[in-house]
Amino acid sequence: MSTPEQLQQAFGIDGIVRFDRGNGGLTRATVTLDHASAEVYLLGAHVTRYAAAGREVLFVSARSNYEIGKPIRGGVPICFPWFGPRAGHPESPMHGFARLREFAVESVTRKGDDVELTLKLEADDQTRAMWPADFVLRHRITIGSKLTMALEVQNTGGETIEFEEALHTYFSCDDINRVVVSGLGGVRYIDKVDGLKEKTQEPAEIRFTGETDRVYLATRDRVTIENVSGSSSVIVEKENSNATVVWNPWIAKAAALPDFGDEEWKTMLCVETCNVGRHAVQLPAGGMHRMKAIISVQ
Ligand code: TA6
Numbered sequence: 001m002s003t004p005e006q007l008q009q010a011f012g013i014d015g016i017v018r019f020d021r022g023n024g025g026l027t028r029a030t031v032t033l034d035h036a037s038a039e040v041y042l043l044g045a046h047v048t049r050y051a052a053a054g055r056e057v058l059f060v061s062a063r064s065n066y067e068i069g070k071p072i073r074g075g076v077p078i079c080f081p082w083f084g085p086r087a088g089h090p091e092s093p094m095h096g097f098a099r100l101r102e103f104a105v106e107s108v109t110r111k112g113d114d115v116e117l118t119l120k121l122e123a124d125d126q127t128r129a130m131w132p133a134d135f136v137l138r139h140r141i142t143i144g145s146k147l148t149m150a151l152e153v154q155n156t157g158g159e160t161i162e163f164e165e166a167l168h169t170y171f172s173c174d175d176i177n178r179v180v181v182s183g184l185g186g187v188r189y190i191d192k193v194d195g196l197k198e199k200t201q202e203p204a205e206i207r208f209t210g211e212t213d214r215v216y217l218a219t220r221d222r223v224t225i226e227n228v229s230g231s232s233s234v235i236v237e238k239e240n241s242n243a244t245v246v247w248n249p250w251i252a253k254a255a256a257l258p259d260f261g262d263e264e265w266k267t268m269l270c271v272e273t274c275n276v277g278r279h280a281v282q283l284p285a286g287g288m289h290r291m292k293a294i295i296s297v298q
């Protein structure tokens with residue numbers, strides 16, 4: 001893996017894109033534009049900061065680990081090639097291995113006023129030992145007045161592969177008790193805090209009054225997160241994603257997470273762009289699948 005100095009030499013853009021060592025000595029890229037800024041760790045191709053329109057959009061726990069082999073708590077963890085615990089494989093890491101591995105930098109390019117970073121993880125002996133597939137996973141991150149994240153899976157093997165994927169985005173908010181999530185009214189969901197019962201989202205707007213962990217099904221709709229800070233809202237649009245997860249750990253679960261502050265549940269929520277469960281992706285040999293999340297501040 002290249003050093004930050006080698007990456008700066010090869011991909012740095014003076015005053016705009018800088019590679020250095022961040023928390024835990026891990027390699028990160030910092031993007032600074034007039035209209036937006038961001039931070040991306042090569043570990044997990046993990047967006048840990050995005051700010052636009054004068055506010056920080058993402059939440060990262062003050063108690064997060066920053067260590068190869070451990071996920072960063074917050075920002076946008078990539079869940080791949082499975083979501084949650086892996087059925088029949090108690091030894092497998094939660095949410096797959098992508099967020100535990102350092103990605104390589106493939107390119108850094110200017111796109112008009114924006115910057116696009118492409119980070120890549122290729123199948124190797126370690127991944128094949130857990131998941132016998134040949135693939136290239138790219139995370140194309142475009143920093144600008146919107147944050148666009150495109151997760152591209154290329155099947156470089158000879159067989160069809162099936163995988164789950166999620167951009168498990170943690171949003172910051174001033175007070176979860178004031179947040180309202182709209183756009184999922186009438187959508188069926190699996191309630192993971194009520195025996196995986198399947199329900200219909202009624203009323204149209206989601207408010208938080210306790211641990212919330214829901215997988216919304218067969219939905220390609222945009223979601224609006226209102227009152228994240230003052231009166232500002234965040235819009236989450238998506239492409240090629242058929243499911244949306246909404247999560248807040250609330251009090252007990254927050255206290256049980258070692259890399260999450262006991263009070264931090266009050267100032268975050270996850271709205272996750274994904275293909276999980278019955279919406280897992282079947283990708284034929286030689287095929288490519290691109291799921292996209294587009295995040296903007298209103
Ligand atoms: O997306 C919600 C969820 O699946 C929750 O059930 C909770 O486990 C959360 O992800 C965080 O998972 P993690 O492995 O990052 O602690």
